[in-house]
Amino acid sequence: MPDKFAIVLAAGQGTRMKSKLYKVLHPVCGKPMVQHVVDSLNRLDTNRIVVVVGHGAEKVKEQLGDNIEYVMQEEQLGTAHAVMQVASLLKDKPGTTLVLSGDEPLISSQTLEALVSHHEASGAAGTILTRVMESPTGYGRIIRGADGLVERIVEQKDATEQERAVREINTGTYCFDNEKLFKALDKVSNANAQGEYYLTDVIQILKGAGEKIEASITEEITVGVNDRVALARAEALMRERILNHHMRQGVTVIDPHNTYIQADVTIGRDSVIYPGTIIEAGTVIGEDCIIGPQTQLKNCQVGDGVEIKQSVLADSRIDNGATVGPFAYVRPGSHLGENVKVGDFVEIKNTTIGKGSKVSHLTYLGDAEIGQDVNVGCGTVTVNYDGVRKHKTVVKDHSFIGCNANLVAPVTVGEGAYVAAGSTITKDVPDGSLAVARERQTNKEDYAKKIIKK
Ligand code: UD1
Ligand code: CA
Numbered sequence: 001m002p003d004k005f006a007i008v009l010a011a012g013q014g015t016r017m018k019s020k021l022y023k024v025l026h027p028v029c030g031k032p033m034v035q036h037v038v039d040s041l042n043r044l045d046t047n048r049i050v051v052v053v054g055h056g057a058e059k060v061k062e063q064l065g066d067n068i069e070y071v072m073q074e075e076q077l078g079t080a081h082a083v084m085q086v087a088s089l090l091k092d093k094p095g096t097t098l099v100l101s102g103d104e105p106l107i108s109s110q111t112l113e114a115l116v117s118h119h120e121a122s123g124a125a126g127t128i129l130t131r132v133m134e135s136p137t138g139y140g141r142i143i144r145g146a147d148g149l150v151e152r153i154v155e156q157k158d159a160t161e162q163e164r165a166v167r168e169i170n171t172g173t174y175c176f177d178n179e180k181l182f183k184a185l186d187k188v189s190n191a192n193a194q195g196e197y198y199l200t201d202v203i204q205i206l207k208g209a210g211e212k213i214e215a216s217i218t219e220e221i222t223v224g225v226n227d228r229v230a231l232a233r234a235e236a237l238m239r240e241r242i243l244n245h246h247m248r249q250g251v252t253v254i255d256p257h258n259t260y261i262q263a264d265v266t267i268g269r270d271s272v273i274y275p276g277t278i279i280e281a282g283t284v285i286g287e288d289c290i291i292g293p294q295t296q297l298k299n300c301q302v303g304d305g306v307e308i309k310q311s312v313l314a315d316s317r318i319d320n321g322a323t324v325g326p327f328a329y330v331r332p333g334s335h336l337g338e339n340v341k342v343g344d345f346v347e348i349k350n351t352t353i354g355k356g357s358k359v360s361h362l363t364y365l366g367d368a369e370i371g372q373d374v375n376v377g378c379g380t381v382t383v384n385y386d387g388v389r390k391h392k393t394v395v396k397d398h399s400f401i402g403c404n405a406n407l408v409a410p411v412t413v414g415e416g417a418y419v420a421a422g423s424t425i426t427k428d429v430p431d432g433s434l435a436v437a438r439e440r441q442t443n444k445e446d447y448a449k450k451i452i453k454k
Helices: 033-042 057-064 079-084 109-122 178-185 201-208 228-248 447-453
Strands: 004-010 048-053 069-072 096-101 126-132 141-144 150-154 168-177 213-217 259-261 277-279 296-298 312-314 328-330 341-349 358-366 368-370 381-383 393-395 406-408 411-413
Touching (some): 004 033, 033 048, 057 069, 109 126, 109 213, 150 213, 178 201, 228 259
Parallel strands (some): 004 048, 259 277, 296 312, 312 328, 328 341, 341 358
Antiparallel strands (some): 096 168, 141 150, 141 168
């Protein structure tokens, strides 16, 4: 097996995006475009992956991490110029080199594998991944000779009217014989409409040197994202791909047109996702869950048989059999144990709730540790903030918090203890005792009659 290298072009500013964010960092289904590209490459067995960075280099490196190599392109003089920056690393190495664009997030590892196999089987010096499109505007066109073989690629801006009518386009993904690629790059000039060094010119140069050029036509829809219109299109296509994947794995999606599941989400079999639900990257959901409608989950670990309705949850863990919502807000750092019930209009923040406990309605629990089988009555509030610092509330197993209680932290309610409804608890409550912290009721008899007489 020859060595396999990959070069990802990611140095451009992406002017057409009209954005403060560098183009290749724009997310598609929650993941930056260039990360999609590198993830596809990582599923292949490449020897080296080199990313060409320029605009936003530090941010791109931060995103992609240290497991790959980077080369700096100080000035963005074109895609050929970008690949030339890698010469010092790869130039004289025998092998096969994939070249990809950081703005083509839909290229899958299967497509890349097919491209490499086609390339290696044909013995070509270069193989272009091409696609036939209804409306090819903006893309480089594949120009074939009378023999049907690829002769060159012409960019939209340099194309004649006749060439623009060609519907076979360059996806910006290629496979090259590594040494031949770098030799051809030395001959690329910038005499074209954009005054850039086009990587696409390498095709014509290799062909002129008597080398064989191949095109691998893919059926997979790919999008080169240059502006926000293309970004939305890539998002829609990726979303459909992700949803189809989950459905094929045994997840029911009631309405795929109204369900948003980002990349890198795991969902177990027989879970059902109702409309209006957004499941963001990093979330893992078990089997037999009911999620939605109108629910947003971000980076949550959800067990089996969990039900979450009309709620927003982030950076939290929900164990088997728990139910959340409707209309609950579970904020970062929370952990709901097995069979916990968090009901309507309940906000939970940085709080652990033990197995079997119930927080059924209209409650705020922040920075609290609630034990097992605790009943937290309607309207309970942990008073966790003194204006400067946050304090912890501890409620031990089997205790009962009456409705409308304030638990002024730091405070502990002991095991099996009771807090009377309407109490404002400022002192610890010992195990098994009842705390009443409110005015005793006084009844003024015949008050109504007296007031009428006056
Ligand atoms: C390029 C192709 C075109 C193809 C299309 C597919 C060329 C000349 N044209 O056009 O044939 O149909 O992709 O999407 O290659 N980049 C650098 N340094 C540079 C210039 C670009 O790193 O100096 C990077 C960009 O960040 C981007 C990628 O290369 O990720 C492609 O550049 P872009 O300007 O988007 O090329 P297109 O005009 O889309
Ligand atoms: Ca592009």
